[in-house]
Amino acid sequence: MTDPQDVHNSPDSQNPGDTPAKSGIELAREALAQARADAAKRGSVPGQGKRKGPRGPRGPQPGRGGDPKLFGAAIRELMASRGWEQRAAVGGVFGNWPGIVGPELAEHTRPEKFEDGELTVAADSTTWATQLRLLSSTLVKRLNEELGHNTVRRVKVVGPSSGPRRPGAWRVR
Template sequence: MAREALAQARADAAKRGSVPGQGRRKGPRAPRVPQPGRGGDPKPFGSAIRELMSARGWEQRAAVGGVFGNWPGIVGPELAEHTRPEKFEDGELTVAADSTTWATQLRLLSSTLVKRLNEELGHNTVRRVKVVGPAGPRRTGAWRVR
């Protein structure tokens, strides 16, 4: 019974043009059509990531994330020690300062900071820098004016 099944399988294969155990049949191959996003040569990682970010519209978010990560490189180490970016929404960067003195200093530098950030991120990405001072209550001393 097994021999009959094997003989039948060989006969069916011969009709199709392939005989078991003899490998693939020689002849012209159909050209291989690459599927989008598959196959081909490997791409450099940076190029592949840029294409992905562009396709998904993530360039601006990634650039803003780079500002948050490189804050000392953008504003300088002394200012970065006393300030930190908190959020970016609708062209407005909110920056927190650890004292009212540093908040005032950052407010005076805000137009320069907007120019510097737009150089980094692209034209008109940042329209305004909002500076917030320390969140804690003010310390009251013995000397104050009423």
């Protein structure tokens, strides 16, 4: 039984006087040569796709960043170029408040805002507000270790608010 894929044993190649049958590799070479010739007529190179115009320079381009960078390094560079370093660091303090002041103090206090070197911290009771006021100089040092020298100059502590007072005379309940 003959294999229909076998070029050497095909019935057409057995005719005397015909040229010898070509092997598979020869047929592939001829097909490739024909494809290259067709592509040359069209003005393109096989496997490269169509080029619509001249391409720009291949090296690093100004403003494009050049070589790939690690994500963390790229973010730090972006923050430095935009002047966001201090804001991001302060945001880190707000996010890591328990890690900075400890879990017990963090349970009763929370940072509210940071403005012009002053961190405002709210306490849930007057007792914890007093405790935080006593620790404020230590807290300023600790925050400056985290954020950089002289970022926080003062900690303002606010206690719980009982709401706005009604105008007028004092009232006894």
